Amino acid sequence: MLDRYWSGSVTRISPEAPVPVVSVDSITECIGGAGNVAANISSLGAQCRLLSIVGDDVSGRVLDGLLADSGIDRHLHIDMENRTTEKLRVVSLNQQLIRVDFEGTPNVSLTERVLDDYERLLTGVSVVVVSDYGKGGLSNVPQIISLANQRAIPVVVDPKGTDFSDYREATIVTPNTSEFVQSVGDCPTTEEFNKKAYSLIEKLSLQGLLVTRGPDGMTLFVQDGTFVNQPSNAKQVYDVSGAGDTVVAAIAVFLGCGMSWSEILEYANIAAGIVVGKFGTATVTLPEIVRQLERVTA
Numbered sequence: 001m002l003d004r005y006w007s008g009s010v011t012r013i014s015p016e017a018p019v020p021v022v023s024v025d026s027i028t029e030c031i032g033g034a035g036n037v038a039a040n041i042s043s044l045g046a047q048c049r050l051l052s053i054v055g056d057d058v059s060g061r062v063l064d065g066l067l068a069d070s071g072i073d074r075h076l077h078i079d080m081e082n083r084t085t086e087k088l089r090v091v092s093l094n095q096q097l098i099r100v101d102f103e104g105t106p107n108v109s110l111t112e113r114v115l116d117d118y119e120r121l122l123t124g125v126s127v128v129v130v131s132d133y134g135k136g137g138l139s140n141v142p143q144i145i146s147l148a149n150q151r152a153i154p155v156v157v158d159p160k161g162t163d164f165s166d167y168r169e170a171t172i173v174t175p176n177t178s179e180f181v182q183s184v185g186d187c188p189t190t191e192e193f194n195k196k197a198y199s200l201i202e203k204l205s206l207q208g209l210l211v212t213r214g215p216d217g218m219t220l221f222v223q224d225g226t227f228v229n230q231p232s233n234a235k236q237v238y239d240v241s242g243a244g245d246t247v248v249a250a251i252a253v254f255l256g257c258g259m260s261w262s263e264i265l266e267y268a269n270i271a272a273g274i275v276v277g278k279f280g281t282a283t284v285t286l287p288e289i290v291r292q293l294e295r296v297t298a
Contacts (some may be wrong), residue, residue, distance in 0.1 A: 001103075001133070002059045002066075002086035003032035003281045010092045010123060011195040022090055030281040031066050032087055033245075034131035034165060037158070039070045040249030041129070042272075043283040046256065049073045049121050052104045053137045057097070060086035070283075072134060075121060077114050079106050085135055115140045119147055126256040127154050134160035141166040154255055158248045159183075164204060171187040171255070172208040174248055181287055193242050208261060211245055212272070220265045228262055230269040235283035246284055270296070 008024040031039045038050040050067060054060035054076050063084060067074050082104030090097045114137070122128075128148045132138050141157075145167065148155045154171040162182045169174050177184065186201055187193035201209050201223055209221045217232040250268035259267070270292050271284045 001033035001035065001087060002063045003030040003036075004086060005030070005087045005091055006025040006088065007240075009092045009241050010097075012236055020092070021223070022092055022097065022134070026130050029062055029066065031063065031070065032281050033133050033135075034083065035063065035072075036245040036283075037068055037249050037252075038067070038072050039130055040120065040246050040275075040283045041253055042071050043202075044249060044253045044289075045286050046253045048075070048123070049075060051075045051077075051121060053077045053079050053110060053114065055083040056080050057083050059086050059102075077110055079104075079110055080163070081107055083248040090214055101115070103135060108139065108215075111137060111139045113123045115143055118144060122147060122151060123151065127156060127252045129252045130155060130157045130167075131248060132158060145170050156248055156252045156255065157292070158244060164200065165192065167206075168204045170204070170206060172210060172251065173204070173206055174212065174251065176212045176244060191235055193206070194221070194227065197227070198225065206269075210247075210251065210265070210268075212244060216267055217246070218265065218272075219241070220261060222261055228265055230265050232273060243272050243276050245281075247272050250284075250289075267293075 005028040006024045007026045008022045010020040010022055012021050013019065014021050034052055035050060038048045041048040050072050054063060055091045056078050060078065064074060064076060083102060085103040088100040126243060130138065130141060130144060145155050149169055157167045157170045157173045159167055159173050159175050161280050164173060164183050181187060184196040187196055197209050197211065198221060201221060207223050210218060212218045218228045219227060219229050221227045247268045250271040251264055254267050267289060270289050274284045274288050274292060275282050
């Protein structure tokens with residue numbers, strides 16, 4: 001999806017309705033959605049193939065150009081019947097005033113062609129990332145995971161919705177706290193939270209479950225019954241847009257590098273702390289992570 005930001009100053013209230021009038025002085029266009037995961041993977045120094053769907057419109061062409069500039073190997077199927085998903089945010093003084101979404105649901109025949117393309121693109125791949133934004137482009141998730149498992153390729157899933165059954169046998173699933181609770185039910189105590197996390201791991205045959213908890217950091221639950229709490233590394237929070245994308249990208253890259261779960265968690269947490277200190281949908285680089293790691297351990 002394409003993320004657009006219209007930024008400007010507010011000096012008066014509209015005479016037509018009790019709403020602020022924004023005098024727009026800058027327009028910024030960024031890669032959003034699964035594309036932001038791909039952009040973060042690329043900015044961390046890894047090669048990335050992006051398979052997705054866009055519309056036959058200006059937004060789709062802008063998005064393709066931005067992805068090309070990020071060094072991403074694009075495989076974008078064009079849906080002639082629907083538009084490119086776009087999020088427009090109107091901003092003043094780094095505060096969002098309103099977000100306007102433009103989107104449509106891809107047709108089923110197109111998602112079937114995407115699956116065929118995916119099987120071909122698996123050659124030479126170290127890790128698969130499923131970035132689910134619930135926009136209809138991932139109607140074949142079980143097959144996506146199965147094809148990767150047949151080739152012993154780890155699968156990292158950023159989930160959507162309340163039913164995680166489609167993500168069965170993925171390597172790791174990374175819901176935020178709200179998504180986790182919506183899936184498993186209320187967790188009034190830490191003990192109940194942990195119990196339901198392991199129950200979900202067993203139910204879905206996962207190797208790990210990473211629950212991102214905003215200012216409380218993140219918790220990694222591992223299939224062997226261990227877990228690791230990682231407090232937030234963020235010093236300043238300007239914008240949480242896309243922070244989950246950065247976490248998923250970092251997990252995928254460092255999993256592909258053969259790091260241990262504890263190392264992966266530490267690096268992903270640092271990456272999240274860096275990116276929320278930037279405004280808008282942003283990426284993080286390996287040198288930034290290394291510098292922050294040196295500050296933390298100094």
